[in-house]
Amino acid sequence: MTVSPAQPIKTSKIRPEIQNLQEQLVKWRRGIHQRPELAFKEKLTSEFVISKLQEWGIPHQTKIAQTGVAAIIEGKTPGKVLGIRADMDALPIDEENEVSYRSQHDGIMHACGHDGHTAIALGTAYYLWQHRENLTGTVKIIFQPAEERPGGAKPMIEEGVLKNPDVDAIIGLHLWNNLPLGTIGVREGALMAAVELFQCQIQGKGGHGAMPHQTTDAIVVGSQVVNAVQSIVARNIDPTDSAVVTVGEFKAGSAMNVIADSAYLSGTVRYFNPALEGYIGQRVEEIIAGTCQSHGASYNLNYWRIYPPVINNPRITELVRSVANNVVETPIGVVPECQTMGGEDMSFFLQEVPGCYFFLGAANTSLGLNYPHHHPRFDFDETALSMGVEMFVRCVEQAENQL
Template identity: 85%
Template structure:
């Protein structure tokens, strides 16, 4: 892969042909928004994508990892293969926005921008197909199910989505309400964190609240465990590494004068450094086991890794940053060191081939379009849709 800084690029933010796609991008996005679907159930979304690809005559593969679709666009000149990835699934969130395109599926909402990702990928497919003779190499556009969990990237990889033709590099974007409209957040190395999850059942011995000497108090055990888990990052992780251990759920007890027989807690672990895989799990179990043993209680711990960290390749990141510098025209521009403890199964693609995942700012505070991701009032400035297509188109043009 090489970057061609001398290639003339129009510094206009969005080229006219992509500007003319804007109304379609908005229409597609709002259609997806009205009919959100959960992981591996993206049937309506997938069917719409397939109908559009068929109407345009774009070669494609379907039913990959249940609902996944891959469009394949061969350029006029042979060359390397660049993949573009977009996720399609929604969240189990009840929408609170009062907009014409409000979710029509009760309890399900596109609260993270995946409707926009799918629309951007679809617009990119259309634009590139119209200009395929000008493209060097091949572009594979991956419409992926189930990013929010349990994860659709790995099943797609196992189904051969990166093969035939073999992908040389991959890029993807996430609309991002933590950045103002048009700002590009891109970083070499770790961009997003690994995510690990745990559930733990604490078993004590219940009894009367006035007779604690006859019991093993599951509330006391769980309270000590929650406090002790916070020492993992403070005392077991190199201060130059970032990590998080969060207990998000704690349930115990049934009455004011009853000492709880058992307790349940669950939480998440996040980190950037791949070398920490397994290390935090070991400390979590050691702490829980030690505290339970010291009080005479027992435990049942379930701990699993969900996604690895999102690690961007330096060369492909340089390409994306170079392109971003020709597209953004906001005062803040490119944010080179954007990073979050959020996670993404784009990480599995990046473990297989070099690539870059980046953020496209979509927040507009003046319009009230700045609610955080996964919020029931999440929405974004749809101007970002055309910018996403522009970013992808220029990355394709500059990749070789």
């Protein structure tokens, strides 16, 4: 799959045609930002994407996994099919930014950059459509709902988004405020972690605080569970593997002189190594069961595997890395070992076809655009939008030799 650019590509340079899209990219992003929508409710966002594709005459599929859209750009010469994925959903967060494009939907905010992802994908679709005469192969641009949970990638796959035409490889990016503007984070293998969640209700026997011998103290049992599950990473996982077990909630008790009869715990498990799937959850339950049994308590555990780890294909990663080396303009350039224990349902696409997910640096400390993702004051330097389009377009131009 190749696109012959209108002019020679210069190292560390965004081509003028894409630079000229910057104003539109910002306008699209801000419009989406003002009207954020939660998972599987991205009706306005989906309608906006469809309206632009219709305006440009780009063939597309709609209502995939409710609000998903897929644009199909066929080149003049037949060839491989490259997928490009962008997510569209927002988060249940009250925005605290005082900007002209502040969220108009109370309690909902684009606090993770998905508005930018959608704008970048639209810009990529527009550019490639304008240059389709020079395109070999096909590009399928996937606008996905519900990345923030419960996850839209899997239902889109189940509804055939990777078929007709069949996608040979896929790429995607995440605007990333953990990296400065003008940098790219990309690595082969595990980029993001698996996401698993658990909830546990421990049932003991309450009573008077002065008569503990008549009770089974749920707080004592729960406290021992919290401490014991930390031994999973410390003593059950290979030290060369990274994993996390976090208990984020512990609720118990109602009075200072009453021994609690029940305790509620919830938390998350993260890991990079796919071989750990199922193992940590098993150990969590074994520890809870053993601790409860030793104290005469009972428990009810709910455990969910949400997303597998994001595993980048070496071949496609090398494509993205080689492109990044020619696009980035800062001395830092490409960050090869960038990883996070955050999760992403891009992982489901990467289980189906080879691909690469990468981080596009978007933080600008001098402008105060460096709040972390999911923060009510999250925002990013919009200069990254045209860089994202350039990255995607160059990957398309150079992909034929990698697929």
